[in-house]
Amino acid sequence: MMSRFTAFLMWLLHFLPLPVQAWFGNAVGVLLYALASERRRVARINLRLCFPQMSDTERERLVRRHFRAFARSVIERGILWWSSAQRIQRLVQVEGLEHFQAVEHGPVILLAPHFVALDVGGSWLSQYGNMFSVYSNQKDPYFHEKMLQGRMRFGKQLLLSRQQGLRPVVRALREGRPFYYLPDQDLAIKDALFIPFFGVPAATLTTVSRLAEMTGAKVVPCVTRMLPHGKGYALHFYPAWENYPSGDLVADTRRVNEFIEQRVREIPEQYFWLHKRFKTRPEGEERFY
Numbered sequence: 001m002m003s004r005f006t007a008f009l010m011w012l013l014h015f016l017p018l019p020v021q022a023w024f025g026n027a028v029g030v031l032l033y034a035l036a037s038e039r040r041r042v043a044r045i046n047l048r049l050c051f052p053q054m055s056d057t058e059r060e061r062l063v064r065r066h067f068r069a070f071a072r073s074v075i076e077r078g079i080l081w082w083s084s085a086q087r088i089q090r091l092v093q094v095e096g097l098e099h100f101q102a103v104e105h106g107p108v109i110l111l112a113p114h115f116v117a118l119d120v121g122g123s124w125l126s127q128y129g130n131m132f133s134v135y136s137n138q139k140d141p142y143f144h145e146k147m148l149q150g151r152m153r154f155g156k157q158l159l160l161s162r163q164q165g166l167r168p169v170v171r172a173l174r175e176g177r178p179f180y181y182l183p184d185q186d187l188a189i190k191d192a193l194f195i196p197f198f199g200v201p202a203a204t205l206t207t208v209s210r211l212a213e214m215t216g217a218k219v220v221p222c223v224t225r226m227l228p229h230g231k232g233y234a235l236h237f238y239p240a241w242e243n244y245p246s247g248d249l250v251a252d253t254r255r256v257n258e259f260i261e262q263r264v265r266e267i268p269e270q271y272f273w274l275h276k277r278f279k280t281r282p283e284g285e286e287r288f289y
Contacts, residue, residue, distance in 0.1 A: 003143040006074070014078030018091060021079075022230030025072030033067040040067075043273040045288050050198035051268075065269035069226060073116035080123040081150035092124045093227075096237035100178075100220050103240050104129075107217035108178040109208060112224075113260045114185065114272035121224030121235045122151060122180055132158035132172045133180040162187075166207070173215040183208050184260055186279045193250060194282050197257045198264075203280040209245045209252035219244055223263050225270055 013021050033040060043066060047059045054062070079088065100108070110125070112118050125131050133151070138144035148159060158177060160168050173179055186203050195204040212219055221238040238259075245252050264271045278288050 003140045007143070007146055010075060010078030011082055013075055014082050017230075018076065018079070018232065019230035021076050022072055022226075025075040026068045028075060029068030029071030030064075032071050033064055036067075039274045042276055042289060043067075046273045046275075046277055049200045049278060049288065050264075062269055063273070066271075066273050069116050069270050070272075070274060072226065073119070077119055077150065080119055081146065081153070085127050085154060088120075088123055089127065091232040092120060092224075093232060093234045094124070094237075095234060096239075099237045099239045100222070103218040103220060104178060105176075107173045107176065107215045109173075109211060109217045109219045110178055110180045111208060111219055111221040111256065111259070112180055112182055113221075113263060114182055114275065115223055115225060115263070115267065115270045116272060117224040117226050117233050117270065118182065119151070120233045121222060123154070124224075124235055125178075125180060126151070126154040126157050130156045130158070130177060131180050132160065132169075132177045134160050134162050134169065134182075136162050166211070169211065170214055173211065173217055179211070179217070181208065183256055184277075185275055186277055188280050192280075193253055195250070195253050195257050197277065198261055200278055201282055201285075202257070202278055204253050204257055206249055206253050208256055209249055212245045212252075221259055225267050 013024060016024075040063065043063045044059065047054070047062055051059060051062075079091070100110070110131075112121060122131075122133065135148070135151075138147060151157065151159060158172060160172070169179065183205055187205065189203050191207060191210075192203040192205050194201040196202070197204065208219060211217055218240040220240045222235065223238075224233055224235045226233055241255070244255070276289050281287055
């Protein structure tokens with residue numbers, strides 16, 4: 001019932017100008033911060049591990065800002081699900097598209113870390129051409145279906161369940177579909193290595209390096225960020241990585257985390273801190289959450 005009400009609210013609000021939606025999302029974020037005690041605790045632990053040099057007061061301010069950014073991302077997703085393609089195009093500033101265009105005629109992995117506006121980048125890209133991505137099943141079936149419908153609105157997009165494994169991913173890459181890939185969640189130790197993330201060992205998927213090795217795909221990182229005061233979004237493409245894969249799986253996987261760290265330092269409130277990034281621990285280590 002709650003998911004249907006949330007979707008209805010998103011639909012109502014998507015008619016409003018983005019600055020008004022941003023204001024409403026910030027207000028919802030303040031409420032979520034007060035009510036979501038478990039996720040507030042997770043965010044605090046993550047930030048304490050990643051930014052030990054910050055004072056408690058600085059980290060708490062960052063937690064509050066993150067809740068506002070996260071709530072905005074949910075509310076503003078209504079634009080992606082129901083607004084016209086033209087409106088979405090107007091709202092997104094694209095930077096560095098030439099880096100993608102230089103390699104788009106071969107296999108490409110678009111490395112898109114978990115920043116709260118990543119669905120905006122995915123929506124813009126789905127209008128640019130036929131992509132594919134991998135999804136995880138959501139706990140709520142209604143919201144899960146809405147999410148899939150929203151991500152497949154434009155063109156002929158391909159969405160693969162994570163449970164399908166790597167075989168269909170390799171096939172789609174070899175067919176020439178760019179892969180919009182989110183590499184930075186803790187999915188246990190299968191197909192992962194413990195690689196430092198802000199100095200803390202984190203179960204990190206090795207998929208980027210292995211796929212690049214199997215398919216010859218170029219890796220082009222891309223990050224979508226919210227602009228202040230509801231002024232839109234910026235989708236930034238970075239140059240394709242040279243000498244990747246290097247033949248050293250540990251070094252290649254470390255490169256993924258190091259890139260994400262650099263971007264997090266630029267917009268720390270927009271990284272997805274509500275996820276238990278350090279849930280899986282090396283054998284014998286105490287759990288954080």
